[in-house]
Amino acid sequence: MQKRIRIAAFVLAAAATLLGCSAEADQVTDKLKATLQARLGSDTDIKGITKSPVAGLYEVNLGSQIIYSDANGDYVLIGDLVDTKTRRNLTDARLSDLNRIDFASLPFANAVKVVKGNGSRKIAVFSDPNCPYCHQLENTLKSIDNVTVYTFLYPVLSADSTVKAKSIWCSSDRAKAWESWMLNRQAPSAAGTCNTAAIDSNLALGAKINVTGTPTVILADGRRLPGAVSADRLERELGEAH
Template sequence: MKRFLLVAALGAISLSACAQTPQPASQATVSPAAPAPTASTAGTADARAIAAIAGLNPDVKVEHVGAAPMPGFREAIVGGQVIYVSDDGRYLFLAGAGGALLDTRTQKNLSEGALGKMRIKLLATIPASERIVFAPPNPTHTVTVFTDVECGYCRKMHSEIKEYNAQGIAVEYLAFPRMGIGSEDFNKMVSVWCAPDRKAALTLAKSNGQVASKSCKNTVTMQYNVGQRAGLTGTPMILAADGTQLGGYVPPKALRIALDKLDADRTAVSGS
């Protein structure tokens, strides 16, 4: 879960989600990687910042670390994202649209509590009848997934839908045409939601990109807007029942482990 936490929070650089909209290639130069702590730097705020990031994900490359514009924090750059780490290494804040405040000791995303409550309220505005549900007979967990028919990771996830169900996970799909309202992608998703058999239409669209053109009164635009307000930065976006974001594509077994841990953590908190 340590690695998963940082990868999920760094949604913009995650390799498990499709970007919301096409982005031009960056022309920025990359700073030399921040050096690992040495005998001369050990115990410094810079070293604690590097150690805190490595503690969450040892595979992440810290490109730069130095003074932050506000006192009490160091500024680090990881994969093109700016991260602020408290001088004692305890708190880590990710800047940008997908920003989150992390407690590096407890491995908790402190921003997710507030965001989760907001997401639950937003999701409640979408009728259950407007979700495309793939579920086992008696699911142990239910996740909401904002999906897109053109996203490769969305297609990969759906190709394993039987495995998610076998793990006791029900998947409730909502539409997020990442190319925007009025795009060809949007029209395909409208056709899926207007199909007489939405599940079959979604599966077909994700397998070969084809779907019979349909038009009807639908909630695809509403779902897209809810996704934006929920903080979506890429598809798929997986949300647990409490609104916690579980990253982009997560393999079936790994998702079951993450959901079980969320339940265990909630039980521990309520019992303490």
């Protein structure tokens, strides 16, 4: 009985210690958040602060970006944190995890659907028809097989991007019109006017989930890959996501 009492007391003491550490950490991050918010201005939306893998350095989540700060908020670092042993970009990985979404909840009816091979693997892409990196990604996708690509037309670069997006959406074969333009520069010619509310919905959705650039690839596990990723990386990430 005495042994059980001693064990129970140890567990309670350990729990109290952990709670104390958590409370202390909350006080540090809360104070740091208040300091940075005051110094960086009300236009900066600080979504959260936590310890980074580097002692004394705190990760500051701005939604579309991660920056780093000392405990007092006197200095900030803007850039990528890289693990030199593995050469892994910890900032990109962390940002992708923080911005993970529920892939199944995406409104696929508002996307241009292209099926390659058996289509067993799935990705979503937010893409602007006039974005050169989006054209580069489309060329990369030619070498990726057995994937279903849901392209959410996301015309953010210019008024002409909106015109082209609407023409593609109103085409009788949206997938063909999209690929003809992105791969061969064959301008889309819509069969006529149609309801383009889906494009407005895409713009609202992108703003809601922090899509700040094109192309943005979203994997089936909800992680995102910004920019025109290489075929090798995309294959690797597709394998991890399924």
